[in-house]
Amino acid sequence: MSRIGVFICWCGENIARTVDMDAVTRQVAEFPGVRCAVNYKYMCSDPGQTIVRDKIVSERLDAVVIASCSPHMHLRTFRSAASLAGLNPYRVEMANIREQCSWVHPNRAQATAKAVQLIRLSVEKVRRDHELEPIRVPVTRRALVIGGGVAGIQAALDIANSGYEVVMVEREPSIGGKMAGLSETFPTLDCSQCILTPRMVEVGQHPKIKLYSYSEVEAVSGYVGNFNVTIRQKARYVDIKKCTGCGECWNVCPLKRNPSEFDYAMGMRPAIYVPFPQAVPARPVIDAKVCAKILRNGCGLCLKKCKAEAINFKDEDKLVEEKVGAVVIATGYKLYNIGKVQDRPKLQGYGEYGYGKYKNVIDSLQFERLLSASGPTVGELKRPSDGAQPKSVVFLCCVGSRDNAKGLPYCSKICCMYTAKHAMLYKHKVHDGQAHVFYMDIRAGGKGYEEFVRRAIEQDGAQYYRGRVSKITEENGKLIVRGTDTLAGEPVTIEADMVVLASAMCPADGVEQLAQKFNVGYDEYGFLLESHPKLRPVETASAGVYICGACQAPKDIPESVAQASAAASKVLITFSASELTREPEIAKVNEDTCAACFTCQHACPYHAIEQAEVRTPRGVFIKRTARVNPGLCMGCGTCVAVCPSKSADLEGFTEQQIYSMVESLV
């Protein structure tokens, strides 16, 4: 026989104004199994909780119903209170008579009657609640960081400096991401590599960071605290342990003119190359798509030259297994492809801007490389077609962004700032040059950002035109830019030596497949989904998997770094105990009645159901069964719904409970 206590909260006036407290208390006290029913002004307060605890002891209650606000508010509070009084916390239910009753029904009589019914349901439910224990899973206190850009580097260093091992996987031959390719960063105009490379070196040398460069995550299984990750180390054809980085190989390579990925095709690199001098690891990689030895067994000069015998043309991709307890995804971004070839059907590119047709129409990352002191033109601004110094440069903002028709509807956030920066850096290099900027709005909300943009206009003389450009053509080596200024209401045509397009920020290629491996959601653009846009910006729907940086949404470096530290802190919380506790309200399969049809396994969105065998103690096979992995199950109940033999059920929400609740109402 149950000994249920019902505690009804006034919530000040929030509930008591509409619901008749005394009437409810009287009626509820009559329910079978209810030993006591009390009401109080603020049940969640200290005195309120004391009432609950005292009653549990004095009335020897074996279950408690709190009729008050939404469980989202105080379920934890009351479970703790029950625990303290010696009652299993999973024998506590809450009836929401505020959000679902007093706040939405103005009629006192009707609200009171409904409150009674809601409590009736909770009493029925709690009657059949099992005493549950939180699930404990061991935690492997190692983290995986995917992506070696500034966000990944920050997260890895934070976690490693806290004493835990970090496995970092980076797709490119070197870490550093997009930031390594920038010239200077806003708003301080710090040299980008100068502030980043010390961090890169720290990662490369950190005793607790295991760096897999030129590698990708191939597969992952497991759950929070217990992930098994398979990493594909792509064939470099160079043994980075033997290689000394002396550079003889890339100096002797005859295939010197391959478009450099790091320079976004503004410069060339040999077939065996280090992407940039400050690369970490500072070891070359061979481009198997063009290397003569690999393609047709020719050349082989680098092999001959290498004194360290580090070159191995028989190299192959390797698969490596790593066990980690938490994952941080920091895969960064790429720029929207302005040319015609697109990877999504709705995008169309911008034929009117001549990108790809006219050599001197480039995008913003390409311009960064031209500005960069370590870039293909060694920091001298030379335009791609003829190497001449451009005396007039036009910058277009919002190319691909804020465009519902042919591009992406969102704002890419950083382009207003980096375009102002480009205009300033251009002027610093070409004193008699003129920068023209076509913009729609100026988005400069960060610290020092507004002042930075005004500096570009007021001190460095950048001419800003409020309007979009309709078309760019080339006549006699000059780019004719046809735009407008809506503030003056005038069409504006400019003859430019070079045009820089501020292209939209998109998630990196392949992020959707990666997200699927980790059961992380993503939106229609490929940006990874956070658990809650306001309150949980670095967590995801998958426990133990965190995101940070531009893979979540367009953002600048300070925000990426801040989010990376936030993600690291979440990892550290995960690692704070040697065991993780999970809520036990998860699915359970009755292995005696399970028919092993495995419909549940196919239906489970979290891959939380395994095929298991039931054996005798001596190991004789009896039958197969479905079995829920308590580490992965999220308690969604899909398996319960599909199970044809009713063997799957949900703790805390069993079928019996639900039926009895429904029947108690009719």
Add this chain to the structure above:
Amino acid sequence: MSVATAVSAISDIIPQVESLAHTRIRDCYQCGKCTAGCPVAAGMDSGPTRLIRLLQLGQTEKALGAQGMWQCVSCQTCSTRCPKSVDCAGIMDALRQLSFERGVTTPGQQRTVLFQKAFLANIRRNGRLNELELIGEFKLTTFVSGRSISFLLKDATLAPELMKRKKFHLVGEKARDRAVVARIFARCMDGSHL
């Protein structure tokens, strides 16, 4: 104009423009790409961006009274490049139609209106365009409203040039069933919109 009529002007012009052009005026965020690509914007008192802004602000009188849309050559560049898929060319059509229907722009004020009105009347009569009749009517009516002799005689030398090239048709083609054409016109020009 009284407040009442001003308000009614605002309240019914914009829905009519949107309905004729199948487009939503408030979608426009005034980026100016339409004006930037418009081949004749330099000669307009209000380019397409400004015309749409006037509508957004409810200044429908100014919009209907503008000259800009009569310069428009309907090249469709604006609509094609608009990042918000606003049918700007359609809005120009709607402004022309409403301005003409409400007598804000009269044939006397705009030669283009005179020409297009004559064009439609010509088709209504003949089912197909009779070029000689059209030019004749156009030249005469512009002369009557503007008294410009130079304009009247300007293209006179074309006639022998066209004749030489057998491009001059004294008797134009007509559709056989002109009655159905007249009925179609009657149904379309009864003041109602689709």
Add this chain to the structure above:
Amino acid sequence: MNLAYYPGCALHGSSNDYEQSLRACLGSLDVQLKEIDDWICCGATAAHSLNQKLAVALPARNLALAENKGFHEMLAPCPMCSMQLLKARKELMESEALRRSVSEIVELEVRGETKVLNLIQLFESIGLDKLKAAVKVPLSTMKAACYYGCLLTRPPEVVEFDDFEQPRSMEKILEAVGGKTVDWNYRTECCGAGMTMANEQTVLDLSHKILTNAEQHGANCLVVACPMCHVNLDMKQPNIEQHYGVKHAMPIYYLSDVVGLALGFEPEALGVNRHFVPGVARSADLQVSKPAAGLKADAAGKA
């Protein structure tokens, strides 16, 4: 090939040289054109500017006339007509209510079953390989600027034809029949359209820019597939020259002229002699290496 033919008012009016040209050319390519019986004007600029109902109804009637004779395809060589026909067809197909009410207005059931082709699409349909095989006269001296104008490629969601920023369909046809083309910047810029009578200055301004740019990029002629463009660039060329004090002397060929010349027709058979700016006088002139009358010498002095 058998298809319906909608000439439109221009091709039976002062642009009847275009009709002469395409009838000769297509006739030799085994294309049978059946003029739509009792077709009416599509409404052109006047209708869509002054009365939206007419702008849908007039083309709709012509669609119905073609459908009722069972034609699957119709050729509309004037892009103003073809665009209006395509637009009406699209709008009627998207709204059953509109289709019914317009069918009532035009007193014929419009079902939108007939496809509308422009001249370029017709040549593509015939097949570039077939054209190439039929070439008899190499167009060695021709360096053409292909001019698309506005309505062949815009609005893109209506006409759904070619790349509206960098179209190449006409260049491909020219290359198939052995002509050379130039890359230039005014391929889809407006010539002034129907403003020829009412707003002549606009036409002179815009067409002058087109001719100038074509010259600057080394063209010795323009190729068009629109009668309005032809009028503005050809018939108005003397006015342009007078107004701006320049000598363009740039012949304007219809696409069917160029294909016809390659197929061996004499210019006169194609109506080229009826242009205002003299085109090539004899087929043989297309092959001579010195500048012949009717082909503009380029800057280097060689044609």
